[in-house]
Amino acid sequence: MKFVQNIFDQTRPLVEKDGKRNIFYPLHNAIETMAFVPNHTAKSGAHVRDAIDLKRTMVTVIFAMVPALLFGMWNIGRLHYGAFNMESTLIENFLFGAMKMLPLITVTYAAGLGVEIFFAWKRNHAVNEGFLVSGLLIPMIMPVDIPLWMVAVSTVFAVLIGKEVFGGTGMNLLNPALTARAFAFFAYPTWMSGDQVWINTKGEEGAQLVDGYSGATAMGDLATTVGQGLDNPATNAVMAEFGSEGTYSLLNAFLGLIPGSIGETSALLILLGGLFLIFKGVGSWRIMLSFFVGGLVMAGIFNAFAVNEFMALNPIHQLMLGGFMFGMVFMATDPVSAAQTETGKYIYGFLAGFFGIMIRVFNPAYPEGIMLAILFMNVMAPLIDHYVVEANIKRRAKRLANA
Amino acid sequence: MSQSFKIRKGHNIKLVGEAPNKDLGNITTTTYAVSPLDFPGITPKLAVKAGEKVQAGDVLFFDKDRPEVKICSPVSGEVAEVKRGAKRKILQVVVLADSTITYADHVPFDLKSGDRAAAADHFANTGVGALITSRPYGVVAAMSEEPRDIFVNGIQSGPLAGDLAYQLEGKEVEIAAAIEALALMTTGKVYVSQDAELPAIAALKHAKATAISFSGKHPKGLVGTQIAQVAPMSKGEIVWTVNAIDLPVIGRAFLKGEYAPEYKVVVAGSRIINAGYATMLQGVSLTNFLGAHANADNARFIAGDVLTGTQIDATGFLSFGKSQITAIPEGNQTEFFGWVLPGFGKFSTNRAFWAWLFPNRKYDLDTNLHGEERAFVVTGEYDKFIPMDILPQQLLRSILIGDIEKMEQLGIYEVVPEDFALAEVACTSKLPLQEIVRNGLNDLRKEMI
Numbered sequence: 001m002k003f004v005q006n007i008f009d010q011t012r013p014l015v016e017k018d019g020k021r022n023i024f025y026p027l028h029n030a031i032e033t034m035a036f037v038p039n040h041t042a043k044s045g046a047h048v049r050d051a052i053d054l055k056r057t058m059v060t061v062i063f064a065m066v067p068a069l070l071f072g073m074w075n076i077g078r079l080h081y082g083a084f085n086m087e088s089t090l091i092e093n094f095l096f097g098a099m100k101m102l103p104l105i106t107v108t109y110a111a112g113l114g115v116e117i118f119f120a121w122k123r124n125h126a127v128n129e130g131f132l133v134s135g136l137l138i139p140m141i142m143p144v145d146i147p148l149w150m151v152a153v154s155t156v157f158a159v160l161i162g163k164e165v166f167g168g169t170g171m172n173l174l175n176p177a178l179t180a181r182a183f184a185f186f187a188y189p190t191w192m193s194g195d196q197v198w199i200n201t202k203g204e205e206g207a208q209l210v211d212g213y214s215g216a217t218a219m220g221d222l223a224t225t226v227g228q229g230l231d232n233p234a235t236n237a238v239m240a241e242f243g244s245e246g247t248y249s250l251l252n253a254f255l256g257l258i259p260g261s262i263g264e265t266s267a268l269l270i271l272l273g274g275l276f277l278i279f280k281g282v283g284s285w286r287i288m289l290s291f292f293v294g295g296l297v298m299a300g301i302f303n304a305f306a307v308n309e310f311m312a313l314n315p316i317h318q319l320m321l322g323g324f325m326f327g328m329v330f331m332a333t334d335p336v337s338a339a340q341t342e343t344g345k346y347i348y349g350f351l352a353g354f355f356g357i358m359i360r361v362f363n364p365a366y367p368e369g370i371m372l373a374i375l376f377m378n379v380m381a382p383l384i385d386h387y388v389v390e391a392n393i394k395r396r397a398k399r400l401a402n403a
Numbered sequence: 404m405s406q407s408f409k410i411r412k413g414h415n416i417k418l419v420g421e422a423p424n425k426d427l428g429n430i431t432t433t434t435y436a437v438s439p440l441d442f443p444g445i446t447p448k449l450a451v452k453a454g455e456k457v458q459a460g461d462v463l464f465f466d467k468d469r470p471e472v473k474i475c476s477p478v479s480g481e482v483a484e485v486k487r488g489a490k491r492k493i494l495q496v497v498v499l500a501d502s503t504i505t506y507a508d509h510v511p512f513d514l515k516s517g518d519r520a521a522a523a524d525h526f527a528n529t530g531v532g533a534l535i536t537s538r539p540y541g542v543v544a545a546m547s548e549e550p551r552d553i554f555v556n557g558i559q560s561g562p563l564a565g566d567l568a569y570q571l572e573g574k575e576v577e578i579a580a581a582i583e584a585l586a587l588m589t590t591g592k593v594y595v596s597q598d599a600e601l602p603a604i605a606a607l608k609h610a611k612a613t614a615i616s617f618s619g620k621h622p623k624g625l626v627g628t629q630i631a632q633v634a635p636m637s638k639g640e641i642v643w644t645v646n647a648i649d650l651p652v653i654g655r656a657f658l659k660g661e662y663a664p665e666y667k668v669v670v671a672g673s674r675i676i677n678a679g680y681a682t683m684l685q686g687v688s689l690t691n692f693l694g695a696h697a698n699a700d701n702a703r704f705i706a707g708d709v710l711t712g713t714q715i716d717a718t719g720f721l722s723f724g725k726s727q728i729t730a731i732p733e734g735n736q737t738e739f740f741g742w743v744l745p746g747f748g749k750f751s752t753n754r755a756f757w758a759w760l761f762p763n764r765k766y767d768l769d770t771n772l773h774g775e776e777r778a779f780v781v782t783g784e785y786d787k788f789i790p791m792d793i794l795p796q797q798l799l800r801s802i803l804i805g806d807i808e809k810m811e812q813l814g815i816y817e818v819v820p821e822d823f824a825l826a827e828v829a830c831t832s833k834l835p836l837q838e839i840v841r842n843g844l845n846d847l848r849k850e851m852i
Contacts, residue, residue: 005737033775037741041734041770045820045837046827047709048416048562048731051749051756053774055742057781057831060755126775170778170832281753284783340782341794385797392794393812400637 008032026120030127054129060282061133064273065330069140071269072262073097076144079199079259085210100200101262104139107148111155112138119164128169130176130336131159137177137330140263141323141371143197146184150191154184174378175337178371185368193367195220198259217259218248218321223364225309235309242313253320264326267319274329283333286342287349291328294353295319302361310361324356327370337378341388348384352377407599408632410619412790414752414825416562417765418709418731422671424569425679427696434720435478435686436486436495437463441713441723442533443841444542444848445472447493451482460507460530460662463496468852469545471523474723475530477664477686479505495720498686509660514583522587523547529656530664534649534724538630538642540848541819550643552591552634555582557607557647558598558617560624561708563729565669565680568604570648570726572667575606577654578647584657585645586611595647596629607647622790627822631791636817648726666726672709673767674702674730683721689728690718697730703770705729710824711837734771741773752788752829777832785826785836791817795826799836802843807850810843819844 008028015025032038034055042049077093088096112131120127138155162179163172185192195216201209214221218241225235241247252258256266264270277283299315306312319325332338332352339348352374360369439447445466450473451457458479466472478500486495512525523546526532535553537544544550559567571578586593592613597603599618608614615633617623626644636642645653652664664685671678677696693704697717705712706722709729713722721728746756750766758764785795793814801809820837827836 004739034740034742036737036739037771037773038775039735039737040772040775041703042772044835046824047703047705047712047714047729047770048418048750048768048828049770049772049833050753050829050831051741051746051751051758051773052753052829052831053742053833054777054780054831055774056755059743126777128777128780130780168778170780280755282755335782336780338782340796342783342786345783389794389797389813392792392814395792396637396812396814399635400639 004035008035023121026117026125026127030117030120033126055132057282058129058132060280061277061330062136064276064280064283065133065136065140065263067269067272068263068266068326069101069136070094071256071266072140072264073101075256075265076100076200076262078257080201083199083201083209083215100144101139103148104142104146104151104262105136107152108138108155109135111152112159115156115159115164119168123168125168130163130169134158134176134180137263138180141177141181141261141326142184143192144200144262145197145202146188146191150184150188151180154180154187157183170336172336173382174375175331175334177334178331178375178378181368181371182375185371193220198261215259217367218242218253219260219360219367221248222310222313222321223367226361226364228308230306230308230312232309239309242317248321250314250317250320253317258321261323261326264323267325270325270329274325277329277333283329284335284338284345284349286345287333287338288328290346290349291332291353292319294350294355295324295328295357296353297350298354298357302357310364318357322360323368323370324353327356327374328353331370331374332377337381339381339384339388341385343391344381344384344388348377348381351380405597405614405616406633407616407618408623408629410617410621410623410628410632410790412786413620413622413788414829415560415621416709416750416768416828417763418562418672419765419767420671420673420675420678420730421563421765422565422669422675422678422680424566427670427677427679427681430681430683430687430692431500432688432691433500434483434497434688435476435480435500435684436497436688436720437474437477437686437723438495438720439464439474439493442474442543444540445469445474447474449485449493449496451496453482453484455482456480457482457498458507459504460509460656462530463498464493466543466545469547471527471547472533472543472545473527473530474533475507475662477662477684504663506661506663509656509662511660512584512657514580514587514657517587519587522584525657526584526588526653529660530662531649531653531656534645534653536644536819538627538636538644538819539816540844541821542848544643546588548641548643550589550591550641551636553585553589553593553643553645554626554630554633555585555593555595555607555612555645555647555650556624556626556629557596557604558624558629559648560598560621561710561727562621563669563671563708563727564624565667565671565727567598567647568602569680570667570669571604571606571651574651574654577651577658578606579609579654580657581650581653582609582612584653585643589643594629594633596626598623604647622788622822622825625821627817627819628790631817635792638811638816640816646724646726649724664723668721668726668728670696670728672705672728672730674698674732675728685721685723685725687721688718689715689721693717693728693730701733701735702730703733705731709768710828711821732767732769734769736771738771772833774831774833776834779832779834781831784829784831785823788825788829789822791822793817795823799823799834799839802839802846805846807847810847815840815843815847
């Protein structure tokens with residue numbers, strides 16, 4: 001690999017401090033450190049170091065997301081061909097999805113990394129790896145038909161306002177990927193909700209949509225039952241879809257054979273990614289576990305005091321739908337925007353899951369309660385940490401008083 | 404009945420190049436050097452000039468702010484040179500040794516009838532007081548302080564640490580005298596710790612000492628861990644710490660009045676050709692010894708262990724307070740896509756690399772950082788390596804922003820840099836934790852004096 005190293009060595013003078021192309025230094029450095037782990041040695045303190053670095057941590061998260069991502073691509077194609085009642089093979093489904101997904105991913109990375117590199121140059125530091133994960137999370141939580149420019153604008157907003165204004169990676173208050181989604185949700189509501197955007201129904205010349213086609217998500221359908229009371233004949237058709245034979249059956253929801261944001265549908269593969277993260281020690285099991293319990297408790301309470309079909313839904317089924325699983329495994333666990341103390345993580349996770357289900361059911365205008373709940377808990381996390389830290393301080397003060 | 408504790412947090416770093424209990428003989432040279440940089444918390448003021456004659460135990464320099472903190476010559480001979488750096492900072496005092504060492508005229512101390520004041524003078528004047536570390540701040544102790552307790556650390560659990568029983572062999576009388584001398588210095592207890600997983604060292608048992616024992620993982624061998632388990636420190640308290648390996652030197656100073664900082668030093672690491680134990684005085688020139696026993700090609704030499712030791716040259720001197728020499732390869736090479744490979748052979752404290760499949764493997768680690776420095780991102784990582792009731796990341800942040808009050812509240816008085824060494828190894832963001840803690844303690848100390 002000497003020749004690759006030579007290329008970096010030869011171009012480095014151009015981008016260094018006094019070089020003509022200094023603006024490219026962060027990019028040069030980012031690519032070089034990606035290709036070669038640098039030859040830096042320990043200068044102070046411990047003389048040996050763990051092989052782990054932020055790149056490894058981030059790439060581990062990406063590996064965990066791959067199954068859900070591949071499934072999402074396949075599901076795009078499956079739903080598309082299904083809407084026209086066309087036969088399609090696994091490969092065709094997957095290729096169709098890939099054609100939709102790859103531009104989304106490319107645009108997100110280009111927009112986000114552009115902003116990151118600019119700030120790295122301005123602030124004179126290396127490009128941080130945080131966006132490697134954010135850049136893949138953002139397309140996975142978008143509807144398939146969202147225009148690319150909206151994704152780009154949302155990404156730029158998220159990186160700029162969600163992250164860089166606070167000082168960059170490690171300093172941000174909000175999860176950047178969810179900030180992007182929240183921005184898109186409020187700025188372009190017609191592209192982010194309803195029954196038109198979750199399944200691609202364009203591009204097939206002359207094809208007819210199947211009879212009774214609905215592009216709604218489970219969340220959208222459930223929201224229509226609010227205010228109708230229990231056992232209302234008007235909602236029976238909707239609720240039949242949640243029965244064992246329906247589109248949104250527990251099994252379908254668990255496997256992910258339902259419409260939704262691209263990467264969020266398959267609870268099974270997301271859980272697989274979550275187990276991988278926990279096993280690798282990269283994702284916090286404290287947050288995931290307490291998030292799940294929080295959601296289950298809220299859904300259980302609703303179930304016990306149900307006044308409409310949405311509330312009456314089986315709690316486990318409730319958790320398999322929408323962004324709950326994805327939020328639990330990939331969003332709430334972002335170490336920077338979550339609570340940072342180990343005790344705080346239990347409280348943070350529990351409340352995020354709890355509020356997520358609460359918002360989703362109480363305010364059907366926001367079927368994506370999970371997103372809002374996690375962002376809300378991001379803001380509350382420093383407060384939780386504050387009380388955990390205060391408890392530690394009080395313990396110490398008490399010891400001093402007793403001494 | 405000794406109190407025993409199990410340390411569950413931490414990690415044992417297993418390295419190749421362990422030293423067998425083999426005697427490499429007595430190492431003497433003509434030049435010895437003492438560096439003020441090895442004594443945290445002192446501002447050195449010279450007591451000698453180049454060309455002056457000194458005897459072993461004569462003062463070379465002392466602390467400007469606390470003149471009773473005296474650093475003495477390990478050998479008799481002539482002061483050859485005072486090496487200075489930028490702003491005339493004293494880097495080294497070099498002594499050309501006589502062929503037979505003569506000792507400064509300190510009288511033996513009567514441990515039966517001596518009182519605290521006399522013992523304090525004896526500690527200070529013979530130079531063995533410098534072997535005592537004072538907490539908080541982790542600086543050389545001043546004998547005027549009155550410590551709440553004294554902790555003698557009889558556990559060496561760091562990477563490639565020596566076998567303490569072997570290193571202390573035949574020093575039973577001196578050890579007993581040292582413990583008696585230390586007992587005079589405090590109205591509290593003298594705790595002596597031992598490793599519960601090794602055969603007990605009989606010499607460390609003493610009627611005036613409280614025995615404590617620890618099992619489990621490193622950092623059980625850090626005295627900070629031991630204090631936190633037994634009797635955590637609070638603001639305003641002073642605790643002294645002494646390494647058990649220093650006891651014979653202290654004992655000899657009390658029994659014979661001689662300052663002879665002689666240690667059976669463990670020499671280990673993958674770049675050492677002939678690992679074992681060599682007897683040498685503190686400050687000895689290592690040029691010949693390392694030339695014969697180590698492969699110096701692109702190697703890093705460390706006085707101490709790889710977690711907390713001081714980097715030295717192959718032509719350097721044995722640093723004060725260190726009884727271990729480690730040599731490992733430098734890691735100044737790049738690695739193609741190293742962060743994405745499965746990493747079956749990579750040392751890591753977490754399972755992100757597949758090397759977790761082989762928990763008992765010994766590693767030939769080099770000094771590579773394996774990444775670039777980043778901001779704090781991963782949380783809860785340091786907690787796994789610091790078995791104390793503190794919040795490491797919050798404490799570090801309070802130091803970085805210079806918030807003295809927060810540092811105090813979060814327990815900076817309970818820690819010294821070495822307590823953060825394992826966390827520093829594991830840190831994903833490659834932050835210099837020990838340096839941060841040292842700076843915090845220095846700032847705090849400046850504020851307090």
